[in-house]
Amino acid sequence: MPRYNPATVEPKWQAFWAEHNTFAAPRVPAGRKIYVLDMFPYPSGDGLHVGHPEGYTATDIVCRYQRMRGTSVMHPMGWDAFGLPAEQHAKKTGTHPRTTTEKNIANFRRQLKMLGFSYDWDRELATTDVDYFRCTQFIFLKLFDTWFDAEQQKGRPISELPIPDDVSEEGEEAVRRYQDEHRLAYQIEAPVNWCPELGTVLANEEVQGGVSERGGYPVIRIPLRQWMLRITAYADRLEKDLESLNWSESIKALQRNWIGRSTGAEVDFFIGMTPGDDGKPDQRQYQGWLRDRELGGYPRKPDLDVLRIYTTRPDTLFGATYMVIAPEHPYVARLTQPGQADAVKAYCEEAARKSDLDRTDLAKEKTGVFTGSYAINPVNGKPIPIWVADYVLISYGTGAIMAVPAHDTRDYEFAAEFGIDIVAVVDPGEAEGVSRDDVLAGKQVFTELGVAVNSGEYDGLPTNEFKKKIAEDLAAKGLGRTAINYKLRDWLFSRQHFWGEPFPILHELDADGNLTGMVRAIPAEELPVDLPAEMKFDSTHASPEPPLEQAPADWLYVTIDGKKYKRESNSMPQWAGSCWYYLRFLDPKNSEALVDPEIEKAWMPVDLYVGGAEHAVLHLLYARFWHKVLYDWGYVSTAEPFQKLVNQGMILGEMEFTGYQDDNEQWVSAGDVKTNAAGQPISKTTNDLVTAVKVEAAAVEKQGEGFVLKDNAQIRVDSRAYKMSKSRGNVVNPDEVVREYGADSLRLYEMFMGPLEAVKPWSMEGVNGVRGFLDRVWRMIVDERSEEMTLNAAVQDAQLSDEQNRMLHKTIKAVTEDVDAMAFNTAIARMMEFTNFFLKEDVRPRSAMEKLVLMLSPYAPHVAEELWRLLGHDDTLAYEPWPEYDASALVESTVEIPVQVQGKLRGRIRVPVDADQAALEAAAKADPKVAEHLEGKKIVKTVVVPGRMVNFVVK
C-alpha cells in the first residue's frame, strides 16, 4: 500500500505538531534569535489565495531551517480583521461584522494549518480583538499626547510644549487650543474624498486618478471634520533612517519618492495691504517694506502684505514673469480686483466642484484666470501679474508659486496659453536636446542646469552657485530663506465606518448640545472604548456622516462631572491595527503594557519581514512612523521596526493565448489590434471593436518573436499571463491544489517557480512536476510494494562511496548557501539532482537519506517527518541539527577542463585538479580535436587559467 499519500500524511503531522506544541516560541530567546514576520492577511470571505502561501512558505522555510541551526525563532500569525467588506456585508444581510469576521478568520486559520506552517499559534491575534484595539487606542492617546520638537527632531509630551506668552495671556482655553494645534493627532475641517458608492471617505492614497483604488468608483471632494496624524513631522527621519535598513533599493526608492523631499527656497513677494486701482502695490510702501525686512529679518509666518512662495530654482527669480496661487489659497478674494471678481469666483467654484479625476483629466490644457493684482519681484522691483490656476496645489509648499515660463514646463505651457512674457535667464550652452537660440529667445523651455543670463549682477554664475548665493543674499535682506518641502502629506486618519477602532475621544457639548470644538481624551486606564453592542445596519448610507452617529444614545453620549460629551463617531482606518501588531505578537496577553520591555528588547527588531509589494509605501511608512513615536516615548528600543524586508512577487494566472475576431468572426492579427481610450481592443485599420478570444495552446505555434495560429500563420495571437481575478476566471484555489497534490507539493511548487521576488505565472503542470519529485523521494526511501511502511531494500547502513559522498556534501553545501540567500528555487533543484542520482544507486546509505530528509524538511515538512520516522526516529525532526558539509569530501582528483581555439570550444581534457599551466597546455595540445584546429596555424598566445580553461589564439 504505502504509496506517497499526502492526504493521510499531512493531517497526521499537523495534529502531532499541535499536540506537542512543537513550534512554541520561548518568552525570551535563548542565545541567537530571529524574528520572522509575515504580513498578516485580511481574512476575506474568499479565503486564501495562492499568493498568500508564497511569502508564508518562504518565511516558514527560513524558520524551520533556523530552528535546526539552534536559533530561537519567533514566527507568529494573526489577522488584519477590520475592513469594509464585512461592514458592507452587514448592510446587505444584517449580519454583524464581528460574526462575518470570525467566520472568515476560522476559514483562513483552517487553510493556513492545512499548509503546515510552523507558527506559534498561541500568539495568534486579530486587530478586532477588543483587548488588541484597547492597545491601539492607547497608542492613539500617545499620538494625541505628543508634539514634535523640530529642534530635537523628536516627539515629546504635550505637557512640555512651550506656550508663547501671548497665548497664555489669553487664558486656559487658548492654551488648550494651542496645544491641540500642535498634537501629532489633530482635527481639521478639510475637503475629503467622499466616495458615494463605497459610502466612505478615502485617504488620498486610496484615490488613484480621481477614482477609488478599490472598485474604481468616482470620488468627490466635500468638507468634513477629520482626524489627521502629523506624519510629515517625521518625514526627515523616515527618509534618513531608510539608509540603515536592509531593504531592496527599489522599495527604498519608492518610499523616498513618496516622501518626496526637495530643497529650495521660500521667497516673499510684496503685494501690499491695499493695491492701487491698477492692481499694483504702491512703490513707496514697497520701499518701506524692503527697509523693514532688512532690519527685522524674514518672519516665520508671512504677513498679510506678502505672497510667500516656494521654489527649488531661486536662481530663476529674474525670469519670474507672473505668479500663480491655488484656487483654495486664502488670499484669492483679497487679491481679486472688482473687474475680475466674477471670473475668479466662477473659476474657483468650478475648481472646487471638480473631482481629482477632472483635474487630472484636464491636465493637458492649462486653465487659469487673472486676479487683476500684481506682486513685486523682490530681485528687480518689477510688478508681475498674479493668476489663479488649478495647476498649483494648495497642499504643497505655500500654495503659491512664482512662474518662470522659460525654465519650467508647466509655466511655459501656461504662459503660451495666455500670452504671458517668457524671459530666459538660464543659458543652456551646449546642452543636449535643446536649441540654445530658441531657449534664449523664449521659444523653447529649458529646465536643466546652465549659466545665468539676464540676472543682473548674477550673470555668468552656474546654476548651483547661483542658488547658493541668492539664498544667502535673500536671507540677508530678510526676503527669503532656504526651505525643505515634502510631497508626503499628513495622514487622514478617520473613516466613516462602523467596523473600525473607535477613537478614545470625547467632544465637549454646550448647553444646547452643540459641539464646542474642545475635546477630551479618555484616560488610558478606562480603555477600551468598545463598539456599541446594539447596532442597526442600514443598507443605504447616502451621506458621509459616520454610521456611529446612529449608535444608541447611551453609547454616544457620556456625562462626566455633570458635563455632557459626545463620543467621536469616526473610526480609525484599517492601517491602524497593522501599524504595531509585530509588537503585540511578542507579548499578546499582557494587560499592563503594549509589550513587556524585557521581551521587546530581547526580540526586536523584526529580522525578516516578507509581504507583497503593494504595501511598499503605505503600511510600511505608517508602521515606521508609529514605531518612531513609540521610540521617542521609550516604549520600544529600536529606531526602526523591520530590519530586512523582502517583497514576494505576484503570482499570475496560467499563461493564456488570446486572438482577436471582428464582427464576422474573422480573425484579426494581434499586430493590427490596439486599445482605444476606454481600454477596449479595436482594429488599427478600421477602428472597429474586435473581440478577444481565448485560444488553446495546442492551436498556436511560435513564429519569430511571437505566436501565430497553426491554421493561419498570418494571424498573430497575444501570449501572456494575467493577474488572477474572479472576472477572468483564472483564480487558483489552494484548497483544490492541496486536495489534488498535497500541501507539501503546493509549498514546494511555489518555491520552485522562480525567485521569490519575481512575478511568475502559475502552472498546474508545474505542481504535478514537483509532486513527481516528492513521489521519487518517497520511492527512494520507502518500499512501495510492501503492505507495511518499510524501508526500501536499497536503504542500508552502509558506507558512502566516494562519489556518493561527494554528491551528498555538494548538495548540503549548495542547499545551505541557497537557503541563506533565500534562493529556494535552486535549493530545490539541487535536491532533485541528489534524488536523481541516488535513485540510480543500488545501495542508498541510510545516513545520506537522513540528511536529504532533513534538508527537505523546511520545504516539505509533512513528508519529511514521515520519512524521518521510517528511518528510525521517534521524535519530530524540527530541532534536529542541520547537516554540515565536509569541504574535503568535495575535492575530486581530476577535473574536466574546456579547451578553446580562438575563443571557440574545441575539446575537453581531463586533468589532475592540481595540474599546472605547462601540464594543462600540453594536455590541451594533445587533444586530437584541438590538434586538428591548431594544425598549420601559428600559436600567437596561450591563455591558461588553472582549474578553469585553456584558450589558444592562433594566426
Add this chain to the structure above:
RNA sequence: GCGAGAGUGGCGGAAUUGGCAGACGCGCUGGACUUAGGAUCCAGUCCCGCAAGGGGUGCAGGUUCAAAUCCUGUCUCUCGCACCA
C-alpha cells in the same frame, strides 16, 4: 514625462569577482513494461545541417585571448509616481 526593475529554448527558470550558455522542472518525441495509462522506467530535446560545421542570451556597436555577464547607444515589457513648483 519622472523613478525602479526586467528582456536567455515551446514554457517556468539556471549560470554575474568576464571563463564549457541552457542546471532543475514542465512540455514534447521515441522506446520499455502493461488489459489499460494522466502510473513507472529508459533515451532524446537551443536553432540550421545527413554530417563536418555554422549560428545563438531583445537589437546595433565597443572593450577583451574570452561577454548572458563590462561599456555606449537603442527598442520592448512590467511596476510605481504623476501639474509636488
